[in-house]
Amino acid sequence: MTDGETLYLVLVILYLLEGAAWVPRGSIALCARSADWALPRLPHRTIGNARGGAVIGFPFLTNATVFIVPQWPVSLSPDGVLFWVAESMELEERPDHPGHFFHFDAIRDVSAHGRNVWLNGESILELTSPNMARQLVEIITHLQTLPRNERAAAIDEFLAKRFDVEAAKSRLRDFYAQTAGLRTSSFVLWLVTLVLVPALAMRLGFERIWIVAIGAVYLATWVTATLWVRLHRKYFPLERLERWGYAIMLGLVPVSGMRAVDLLAKKILHDFHPAAAVAAVAPQNRLKRFLSYLLRDARHPMLPSCPTDDPDARATEAFYRNAMTNRMAKMASSLSFNPDELSALPAATGDIEGEMCCPRCHARYAPEMRVCEDCGGVGLEPAKIKDLAVA
Structure with missing residues (x-):
């Protein structure tokens, strides 16, 4: 393999790596076409x-x-905020949460510093983006200003916005419309760097075209970086440090500019629950499967559902999970799904007499078993024998 071929292979590998997204636990990736x-x-x-x-x-x-769509990181109730959610995007494990509980009247100050949320003078939580940290600070501050008897309605209103499928669809369509120029510029950069320059180098020799080649590549790179900065300022006007840090990277590294739109896309849906984001774009069969799991997980969460025995913390977790489950069920109904059918136990296989089933993960067990260890001890239920004839 010649030096030129090796360099080209490295560029292709770097491009593929740029196309990969790091997804934190508790988040879901939407690989969109x-x-x-x-x-x-x-x-x-x-x-x-x-x-x-x-x-x-x-x-x-x-x-x-x-x-990338992260889950909401705290449980809210009329009494306080618990830095923990029982919800788990993944069947096998739940992401780490601090587990601290604060009554609203015990919160002296709360603020966002970059991706970190500070409460009562201490850094309490690091989130996936500065925008999400600000959202958390805003809802906590808002709930603090309300009388206790008005907070439940405010939490429900907050959840209604997070489960708004039409708003998620509108956000995605606007994003694709606004980023059309950036995607075109990134494609031109890809075409010049990975197709035209190598083709000309093979035909004429790189030593004859290198000045023009580098000029063309970096012209396309700087145009892409300029368009990206404008869009970042539109969508994330307060994140100046991030904007110029990425702008320098995009201006110096052409391969990064080829996937510049991904740097915006990974945070554009942080206002929505993953279920609403999936409902906005996923095929019906994938959506049904995902909603089925989330409803089962909400109604029968992995244990422990709360990290502490504090009754107020446990009440906050239960309040928020019930409010979220109700909103998710309403969203499912609006999409022509029956939420009870989505979360129902499957029919018995008939292989085991007295077959038991986990209502969360649908694992099958012998009749003498009582809990699902994989789900932390969720109680088992009898499989639906009556559905055997239908099956």
């Missing part, structure tokens, strides 16, 4: 660790990008 179609994918330990995993979308499609 357009504003109306995407596949939901979860991080996997095969190419990850305890904090997250890599997900690869469709790097060779010009309209493709990867959206």
Whole structure:
């Protein structure tokens, strides 16, 4: 293999790596081909660790990008905030949460510093983006200003916005419309760097075209970086430090500019619950499967559902999970699904007499078993014998 071929191979590998997205635990990736179609994918330990995993979308499609949608990181109730949620995007494990509980009247100050949320003078939580940290501070501050008897309605209103499928669809369509120029510029950069320059180098020799080649590559790179900065200022006006840090990287590293749209896409849906984001773009069969699991997980969460025995903390966790479950069920109904059918136990296989089933993960057990150890001790229920004839 010649030096030129080795360099080209390195560029292709770097491009593929740029197309991979790091997805933190508790988040879901939407590998989109357009504003109306995407596949939901979860991080996997095969190419990850305890904090997250890599997900690869469709790097060779010009309209493709990867959206990352994190779960909400706290439980809210009229009494306080618990820095923990029982919800788990993944069947096998739940992401780490601090587990601290604060009554609203015990919160003296709360603020966002970058991705970190500070409460009563201490850094209490690091989130996936500064925008999400500000959202958390805003809702806590808002609930503090309300009388206790008005907070439940405010929490429900907050959840209604997070489960607004039409708003998620509108956000995606606007994003694709606004980033059309950036995607075109990134494609031109890809075409020049990985197709035209190598083709001319093979035909004429790189020593004859290197000045023009480098000039063309960096012209396309700087145009892409300029368009990206404008869009970042539009979507994230307060994140100046991040904007110029990424702008320098995009201006110096052409391969990063080829996937510049991904740097915007990974945070554009942080206002929504993963279920609403999936409902906006996923195929019907994938959506049904995902909603079925989330409803089962909400109604029968992995144990422990709360990290402390504090009754107020446990009440806050239960209040928020019930409010979220109700909103998720309403969303499912609006999409022509029956939420009770989605979360129902499957029919018995008939292989085991007195078969038991986990209502969360649907694992099958012998009749003498009482709990599902994989789900932390969730109580088992009898499988639906009556559905055998239908099956």
